[in-house]
Amino acid sequence: MAGPGYAVIDVETTGFVAERHDRIVEIAVVHVDAGGAVTGSWETLLNPHRDLGAQHIHGIRARDVLDAPDFSDIASDLIDLLSGRVLVAHNAAFDSRFLYAEFSRAGFDVEEELPCLCTMRLAADIIPGSGRSLADCCAAFDIELDGAHRALVDAQATARLLGEYIAATDAGFWHPYLDRAASGRWLSATSSSDVGTRWRARGSDATAPEDFLTRIVERMPDLSGPTEHREYLALLDQCLLDRHLSVHESNELVRRADVLGVSRSTCQRLHREYFDLLVSVAWSDGVLDTNEIADLASVAQLLSLPAEVVTTALVSRPSVTVADSAPSAFALTPGDVVVITGELSRPRDDWHAELVIRGFVPRPAITKAVTLVVAADPDSLSGKARKARDYGIPIVDEAGLVRLLS
Template sequence: MPHTGFATIDFETTGLFPGGNDRVIEVAVVHSDPDGSITARWDTLINPGRDLGRQDIHRISAAEILRAPTFAQIAPELIARLDGRVLVAHNAAFDTRFLIAELERIDYVPDVELVALCTMQLARVFLPDAGRSLADCCAAFDIVLDGAHRASVDAEATARLLAGYMAHARDRSSWDQALEQADRGRLIPLIGAPTPWVPREHAQPTGRHFLERIVETLPPFGGSDAQNEYLALLDRCLLDRVISQHESDGLVAMATKLGISRDACEKLHLEYFWSLGAAAWSDGVLTADERDDLATVAALLQIPSDQFDRVVAEPDERPSDPGTAGTTLAGFRLEPGDLVTLTGEMSRPRSEWHDALTSHGLVPKEAVTKQVKLVVAADPDSLSGKARKARNYGITVVDEAGLARLLAGV
C-alpha cells in the first residue's frame, strides 16, 4: 500500500504563546505525495473570540474574522486532512504546539504521537550556509514567497521547500521512515457537522454600503426624536472616520427599529454633512485638512458630489442651503474625569496612551464597566472581551485615530 504522504501546515496566530491566551486565527494545509509533489491545498480564517494581536504582521482584520468559523467548527476536517500524514512546517515546534493547544481546548487529545518534519531544522543539512528564516531558505531554491505571513502562502512555500530538500537528498530512507510511522499512527476521527472553510479572499466585507441594506419602504419616519437618535449614533460611528462592520450593522438595526427608510437616511446623512460643513466654515476659513476630512465623511456616507461641492464652496459663492442643515448635534466629547479603556495591540505603547489620557485629565481604566465613557481598540471591530462588553453596554468603541481626534477637543 502506498504511503499517504505529507501535510504541510502553517498557522497565523494572535501571538507566540499557545499556553496562555494566544489563539490560532488562520490555518493552511497543503497535501503532497510521498515524492513531494503538491496535490491539494486548503486554508481558512478562524474566529478566536478575542482580539487579533499584531495585525500589522498578519494583516487580518476583525471584519474578516467575523465571517470565519471557529477552530472547533473546522477541527473535524482539519484532523481528517492531517490523518496518516507526516506533518511538515517551518519551525514545526511552533505550529505543533498551537495545534495541540487548540485541540486540547476542544477536548481532543491525539492518541498517537504526531510525526513532524521541520524545514527550518532540515536547513542545517540541506542549506548549511543559508539563514534559517523561511524567506532565506526559499531564496536558496528560487521559491517565490510573495505575501509572507499569510498561512496559504507560507504553507505552499514550505511544501515546495520540502520538495526541494527531497530532490537533493542522497536517499529516501529518512523520508520513507517518517511516512511509514505516520501511516501506522492514525488519528481518531472527530465527529462534527461539515463547516465551510473561509479563505481570506472569501471573508472580505462584501463592499455593500450599509445604506443599501436599509429597507427602502418602511412606515412613515418617526419624527425628530427618532431623527436625533439616529444622528447621535451616526456621530459616534464617525468619531474615528471609520464605519466598522459592527457600526454598519448597528446603523442598519437602528434605522429599522426607528422606521427610517433608506430615502430618509440619505436625507439625514446630507443634513449631518451640511452641519459638519457649517462647523468647518465657522471661522470663515476651510483648511486643507478640513476639506480632506469632509471628503472622507462624504465618501463614508455616499454624499453626492454636487452636495460636497456646495458645502466646500466659499460662503459667498455657495448655493442656497437645501433646507437640511437645521440640526445641531451636541456631539460626543470627552470631559476631564471620564474613564477610558484600551484593548488590543496598539500601534503606540499603552504607556504612551496612558500618559496622553492622564495629561488631558482622563482616567485610564483596565476593566470595562458601565461607568466607562469610551473604549479604544486597535481594530474598531475588535472581538476582545472588553470590546464585546462595551458594545453590550452601548459604550462607544473607536480606534487610535478616533482617540487622537477626541483628545484634541478635550
Template sequence: MMSTRGFAVVDVESTGLFPGGSDRVIELAVVTTDELGSVTGEWETVVNPRRHIGAGHVHGLDGATLMNAPAFADILPDLVDVLDGRAIVAHNASFDRRFLAAEFARARAPLPDDAPFVCTMRLAREIIPGAGRSLADCCAAFDVELSSAHHALGDARATAELLAGYIASTGAAMWRPHLEKAASVSWRRPEHTSPAPFSAWMPRATARDDRHFLERMSAALPEVSAPEAHLDYLALLDRCLIDRHVSQHEAVELIALADELGVDRPTALALHESYVQQLAAVAWADGVLTAEERADIEAVARMLGVSDELRERALDARGREPATPVAPAPAAGAAASAIALGSIVVLTGAMSRPREQWEAELVAGGFRIASAVSKNVGLVVAADPDSLSGKARKAREYGIPVVGESYLDVLLSQRVEAGS
C-alpha cells in the first residue's frame, strides 16, 4: 500500500469528449507531490480502448502503439494505490474526473464520490487573474515549460509544476482542507493481478515495437518447415501486402504463423527474396518494366527486408531465368486486383473524406457496401490500418484484409483503367 499525504496530479488523453458514451481513456499519467508541491514520483501508461482511437492528430497515438497496451482494468489496482490518501489535481479537473469515473465504473470499482479533485484551471481565476484558462496560459504565468502538449505525462508534469507555483503563491494553509479530506476517503481496492507494481503499465515511448517483423521472428527453429508451410506463410503475406503496407497487426500475424509453421528468420528472408524475384519476373513478362512496376517492387522489397543488392538484381533480371517459384506472386502494381468486383466493402473510422463519398464511388466502381463485418465481407477499410475498432477486430478474426484509406484510390483507379 502506497498511501502518502500529498497530491496526485493526473492527466488523461482520450478518444473523444464524451465519457458517458463510447469514448475511452487511451493514456494516463500520474505525478505525485508532497504537501508543498515537490515531485515525489511519476507513472504513465497508454491504454487499449478496444475501439477506434479518435483524433490521432491531437494526441499523437495510433492503433499500432495501443494494440498491446493494457486495458484500464489492468492498471486500476496500481492507480488506486497511488491515488489513495492523496488529493487529486488536474487542469480542467471536470474532464479528467468524468473519464476516470467512467473507467472505474466499467471496471466495477466505482470512483469514490468524495474523492477530492482540485482544478488548477478554476483556481487560475483566483491566483493568476487575467492569465487565461488554458494549461499553456497558466504555465506561462509561472514560466513553466509546457513540452509535449497532449501527451499525458508532459501535461501532468507541467500541471504539477503549476501546482507548486500556486502553493508557493498562496501558502500551504489554503491546501490543507483538500489534504485532510483526501485522507478520509475510503477506496475500493481491486485485486492486484500483475506480478509486480506497475508492471502492467506501458509508457508511450516503449509501447510500439518498430523493428522490422523479420527481426522479431525466431532466429532458428527446429527443421520442421515444409513447402506446404511455405505456401501457407506466403498466402498470408499476399493478404498482408494487398495494400502494399504491413501493419503492426499484420506483422504480429506473420510472426505467429511463422512460429507455428516452423519458418525461422533465415527461411522467411529466403521466401521474401524469392517473392520479390517473382514480382520482378512477372513485371518483365511483357518485356517492359514500367516506372510504376519498379516503384511497386522497390516498396515491397523494403517492406520485406530484402537487400538493395538482391532487389536490383531482380529488377535487372530481364532475359534471365526467374527464381524457382515458391508460390504464385501478385503482379507488380496490381495489388488491387485481389479484391474482386462485387466484393463487399466495410468502412470504419473517421476518414479524410466523408464516408458517403467513398461509398458512392465504391458502388459506382462495382463494389457493394455493408455497415457490419460478416464472413462474407471481402475488405475492411479503416482510417488507421491498425485500427482497434470492433469492425477491424472482427475482420482480423475472420481473416479479412484491413487496409488504410489510401488504398481506396488505388482500388478505384485500377477499376477505372480496367473498364476503359
C-alpha cells in the first residue's frame, strides 16, 4: 500500500561543495500526498557560520541569518518531515548531497538514504524536449515560477511539477517508491516542540533589531564627558565609512555607548553635531552638488535625525566650521593593508591590481596590521570578518571602498 507521499525539498547554499566547506543557508520542505496534492509546507533560513557565497544569486544577506537557527536546531524537525516519504527535488543529487552532509555534521549517521526522485531527470521521459531547468519544466505545464532561488518558491514549483508528472503517468511507476519509503526505517529523532517553531522564514521581522538609537539607555544624570564623546564619535565615524550600518555595527554602537556611559539624549546631540560637521565640509567649496545632498540625506536617516535637518542644510551652512573637528578621521594612506572577503561585483584580482597601483597592500589574511576589510556583505559571517571585528578593524562594502578611494 502506498505511504503518506512525498517530501519535496529545495536548498539554497553558499556554494557547490557540500562535502567540504559549503553549507545550506535556506531550506524548504513541501509535502505532497500520493495523488499529487500539496498538503503542507515549511521553510527556514539557516545560519551557516561562514560567508554566504554568491549572494547575488540567492539574495540572502548576512543580517538575515544572524538569528536564524543552525541546521542542528532543526534536524529533528526535518527527520519528522522526511521520514516515511519519498524525497523529491529538482536536481536531487545536489539537494540530497547537501542534506546528508548537514545531517552528518549535526551528528546523525545516515546509513540508508531515503528513496529519492529527481524531477529534472524524470523530465527526459515525461516531457522530452522541454529542457532540464526548473523554469523550462514548469513552463511546459504553465506552472508559475516567480522568485526563483528562494527555497520555498522553488520547492512549491517542484511540488506542482511532481503533481503534473503523477497525473501524466501510470500509478504503477510511483507505488514502489512510496511503498519503500513507508516501510523503510530511517533516522530516529524526537522534536522537543512542534515542528516548525524554531524555523525562521526569509523576510520574517519577528526578531529584527530596533533602531540602534532606541536601544541606547537613557541615563539620568549623564556623567560622560568630552573624552567619552570623542570615543563614541570616532566609532560612529568608522561605522559610517560606507554609509551603511550593519547589524554588527549597530550593536557595537549600543554596547560602546553603554560602556562609556553616554545616554541616548547625548547620543542624539552628538549625532546632530556630527551631521553638522559633514554639512560644513560639503559646503566648504560654496556649493552642494547632488551627490553631497544624497550623502547628507543618507547619513541623516542612519542617525535617526529629522528630515528637516537636511532641508535646512540645503539653504544655510551650520554654525560649526571644518576646523572645529574632523568629521572623518579615517582615510586610507599608501602602504595600508587591505583584505577582501566574499564575492564582490568586480573580480577580486581586479581590485587587488587597482589597490597595488594606488599604493596599498592587498593581503589574503587578517592580522592586526590590516587597516581595512572589504566585504561583499558588511555583516559577513566569514572567518576574516569575525577576526576583523575582534581586532576592531573597519569593515566596509564595495561601495564603501569606492568611496574611500575617490
